[in-house]
Amino acid sequence: MTSANLLTLKPGEINLQWIPIEWPLTPLGENKNPYLTGWQNKPCTPHEIANEIQGGECKAVGLISGPCYNEPYGHVWVDVDGPSVYQLVEEVSGHQFEQALPPTLTICSGKKGRERRLYRINKKDWDHFVRNKYVWHASAEKEKLEILWQKHQGVLMGSHPETDGYYTPEGLGFEWVLSIPYLPAWILEGIKDKNKKQGKPSTEQGRVVGPGFAINTRISLERDMQLAVEATWAMPPEAADDYDIWIMAGQALHELDESLLDVWDDWSKQSDKYKPGECQRRWQSFSKGGGRSIGSLIHIAKENGWKPSENYKAMNVDDETLEHVSKVLEEIEEDMELTIEPERELVELKRADVNIQTKTKNKKGKDGSNVTRNASSDVIADLLLQMYRGNLLYSLPHGQFFLYEKEGKGLWSPMQKVEILGDIRDKLKEIKESGDLLPMGFSSRLMTDMSEHLQSALCFNGWYEGGDLLLFTNGILNVETRELLPFKREKYMTQQMPYDYDPAATCEDIVVWLKHTQYNNWQRAQVLRAWLRATLLGRYELQKFLEIVGPGKSGKSTYANLAVALVGKRNVYSTDFENLEKNRFEAAGYMGKKLLLFQDADRWGGSVSRLKAITGNDWIRSERKYQHENNEPFQFKGLVMITANEAIQTTDYTSGLARRRLTIPFDRPFTGSQKEQKELIKFNTKGEPQGEFAPLLPGLVNWLLDMSEDEMREYLMETNKKVEFFGKYAHVQNLRSNPILDWMEHKIVFDPGVKSCIGFLTGSASNQSYDNHTRWLYASYAEFCKRCNVHSMSRSRFEVVFLDICRNQLSLNVFNRRNSKGLLFFNVAVRESDGKYDNYPSIVTVASDKEKYEIEYGVKISVNRDARIEDQETVLETDEQYGSTPDPGPLSM
Structure with missing residues (x-):
């Protein structure tokens, strides 16, 4: 690859644009740990990762290895963990290191001898990965080569707790993402060899059948590994001093899986006889089938009082129990699938907890009945409702809880699932400590039950969505009277401007x-002012979207950031066209936002149907990941802003998009030096505005509200008439973005009384012109597209779009009728069809000044909007009787 194609990641840098949208990702915390519950089965998209980063908890991005959605390949991480591993790779492969592990995307942490390389593996080879991790141990202590498959992740980019952050070496960066090489053959052969030596992990199959459901259960190697680790740490510390027990533990762990060396080594450190490197030396001498298994380990642990968990077992029971199983099935499966990274302290805590609960449960009175017992869930739920004091609601449209004054006075803020469960947990602890309702304590199951109780009791769908009131950090502003009102919970406001309202502030x-x-x-600045006012007040009914175009350093991003700071970053949703149009879960993200922002949008040549629906106040489906219930459709009651270096190019040339579009050029780039450049508006990591304009936001609000509602609507709805510049600019911009309009500007004239045939395409030679392109409309259009190197549309679609432009965008009296010879268009002609048209103005020019040309033509040229639809009919008579007929009605579509 050439240096121009290199995408080298700098230490600590996060660039989500380099990650393919189909890669399964997971956010990582400060210690490289995935923090989403069930992350192995809930991959994220780059856009979802961006939201996590914005939330502040995500510090790095991980790629989940294993199958890649529905692609015919999977990802495998090859982890070089230590300097001595380089020699190990050469010994095992028989090649030099760079030949053994060919160039690919390589992630380095900054630690010596540590790197991870990403490879692909064909679906046909997945069956060889009977384990999720394979290990080759090097000569140095705790240095090894790891092959990571399912239920593992590798860091792609972000911060590292001990270095400057993850980076890619030059030539081994993200330029490889579209051409990841396949896993080297020697590794695959090594995996096959390990499978032969260690055997295929055994699994237990089971089936539970109940009324309305049947469950197939499968308990895999991960369960046995978890039991083995717990049993190891359940043995007393002095057991590590006993040579026979020490060797037995190592052989049993080795028999189960070669990746458990670190567990044996860490456990062995309890002994005064521990020697660094001794466990690794012994480990490499162990062979398969040495006579020691997990059963030996569990036997010793049981002799010391340990009882293995049997939650994974399923037995034939009565129907009542099966009904209960069906309700908790999802929780059981999640517990079975997740592999726990055990720590000795956690195991001991678990054992102690079991003993305490057993004692409490077995405590009986003289009559043999239990003395203590938790209150029923409905009693606990009613107590929780009292504790929330009306400050918690469950929003049906959002599918989330909202808590009053969680993030600001007067504000109802959404809560993530983990947040509401954490809040419920805190309140359950209060209940446990302050009374006798929870003497037995509580489990995560009770927390989930309480969440479901609260959902059913607190359903709500009455959030404030108007524009007459604005919530600031010091009160609620009545926009019409400019009176600042006190906070009131019953206003149900979910959007807050993150600054005080100050009636005396200015923003010169x-x-x-x-x-x-x-x-x-x-006048041009007034249009920008009007748009900011509409954004502040949420005037979605204008059905407009703003497109800011211009070169770099021209102020596009500053204006966009000013709009974001004006309404608050939490009230803005950032997206791109690919996600908006293709990601069915995207709508849930911008529900309830004031501004939908496309910042630095790439060139887009696809459909914009979702953009039209959003700006047209249509009903939009809202889907959320991992939620099976369908939420009610919603209307987006905010505004849309796009910033780009050039206007978006779409396949929609109809009036539906054209009437919604407002394009404003920012074509005055900054020409000063770097020292002269100022930070006008930016945001810190918490989303708070900073820069020279940040203190002026209260003054900006006053300036915007000083503009009247009628004046704002005139500038935004009648922009071309109100501002002379935009009348000319819009004309040029429309021609650039609409090839049919461009063709009409150059090739079509308006002539009342004439008729033109739609025609067909004949004469297909690439170096020849289409037949009749000087007379037939479609042939003329196709010839124009060919000469301009633009794709032409089909004839049937051309009929519809051409009529739509004439009548709805240009508002001219153009109509069509069908006779025995085909479809005819009236009052338009191809310029080249008659020499008299050489000096005629184009049809686009005529439409721009109808009053002038109605005088010149002597007839009314504007479209008749009141014509009846029943007047439309197929014409079979001769063409002559329609030579100068006025428009009899709507279009033949």
């Missing part, structure tokens, strides 16, 4: 900057 510097970006044209 912002006004001067806005005028500067528009070459000191006050």
Whole structure:
């Protein structure tokens, strides 16, 4: 690869744009740990990772190894863990290191001799991975080569707790993501050899059948590994001093899986006889079938009082129990699937907890009945409702709990599932400590039950969505009277401006900057002002989206950031066209936001149906991952802003998109030096605005509210008439973004009384013109596209779009009728069809000044909006009777 194609990651850098959208990701915390519950089975997209980063908990990004969704391949991480592993690789493979592990995406942590390389593996080879991790131990202590498959992840980018962060070596960066090589053959052969030596892990199969359901259970190697680790740490510390027990433990762990060396080594450190490296030396001498198994380990642990968990077992029981099983099935399966990384302290705590609960449960009165017992769940739920004091609601549209004043006064804020469970846990602890309702303590099951109780009791769908009130950090503003009202919970406001309202504040510097970006044209700056006012007040009914285009350093991002700071970063959702149009879960993200932002949008040539639905106040389906219930569709009651270097190019040329589009150029780039450049508006890691404009936000609110509602609507709905510049600019911009309109500007004239045939394409030679392209409309259009190197659309779609542009975008009296010879369009002609049209204005020019050309033509040229639909019919008579007929009605679509 050339140096121009290199995508080298710097230490600690996070660049989600380099990660393919189909890769299964998981966010990582400060210590490289995945923190999402069930992360192995709940991969995230790059956009979801971006939201986690914005939330502050995500410090790095991990790629989950194993099968890659529905792709015919999977990802395998090859982990080089120590300097001595390089020699090990060469010895095992028989090749030099760079030949043994060919170049691919390589992630380094900054520690010597540590790197991870990513490879692919064909679906046909997945069956060889009977274990999720394979290990080759090197000569140095705790240094090894690991092959990671399912239920593992490898860090792609982000921070490292002990170094400057993860990075990629030059030439081994993200330029490889589209051409990841396959796993070297010697590794696959080594895995097959290990399978022969260690055998295929045994599994226990079971089946539970009940009314309305049947469950197939499968208990795999991970369960046995977990039991083995717990049994090892359950043995007393002095057992590590007994040579026979010490050897037995090592052989049993080795028999189960070669990756358990570290467990044996850590357990052995309890003994005064411990020698560094001795466990590894012994481990490499062990062979398969040495006579010691997990049963030997469990036997010793039981002799010391340990009781293995039997939660995984399923037995034939009565129907009542089976009904209960069906309710808790999801929790049982999750417990079975997740592999616990055990620590000795956790195991001891678990053992102590079991003993305490057993004693409490077995405590009986003189009559043999239990003395202590937890209150029923409905009693606990009613007590929780009292403790929340009306400050908690469950939003049906969002599928989330909302808590009052969690993040700000007067504000109802959404809570993630883990947050509400944590809050419930804190309150259950209060109940346990303050009374006798929970003498037995509580489990995570009770927390989940309480969440479900609260959902059913606190359903709500009455959030404030108007624009007459604005919530600030010091009160609620009545927009019409400018009166600041006290906070009130019953206003149910979910959006807050993250600053105080100050009626005396000003923002002169912002006004001067806005005028500067528009070459000191006050009318152009007023359009920018009107848009910010509409964004602040949520005037979604305008059915407009703003498109800011221009070169770098022209102020596009500053204006977008100003809009974000104005309404608060938490009230903004950032996305891109690919996710908006293709990701069915994207809608749940921007529900309830004030602003949907496409910042630095890439060139997009696809469909914009979802964008039209959002800006057209259509009903939008809301789907959430891992939720089977379908939420009610919603209307997006915010505004849409796009910033880009060039206008978006789409396949939609109809009036449906054109009427919603407002394009404003930022074409005055900054020309000063780096020292002269200022930070006007930016955000810190908490999403708080900073920079010279940040203190001026209260003044900006006053300036925006000083503009009247009618004036705002005129600037946004009648922009081309209100501002002379935009009338000319919109004309040029429309021609650039719409090839049909461009063709009409160059090739079509408006002539009342004439008719033109739609025609067909004949004459297919690439170096020849289409037949009749000087007379037939479709042939003329196709010829124009060919010469402009633009793809042409089908004839049937052309009929619809051409009529739509004429009548709905240009508002001209153009109509069509079908006779025995085909479809005819009236009042339009191809310029080249008659020499008299050489000096005729184009049809687009005529539409721009109808009053002038109605005088010149002597007839009304505007479209008749009141024509009846029943007047539309197929014409079979001669063409002559329609030579100068006025429009009899709507279109033949």
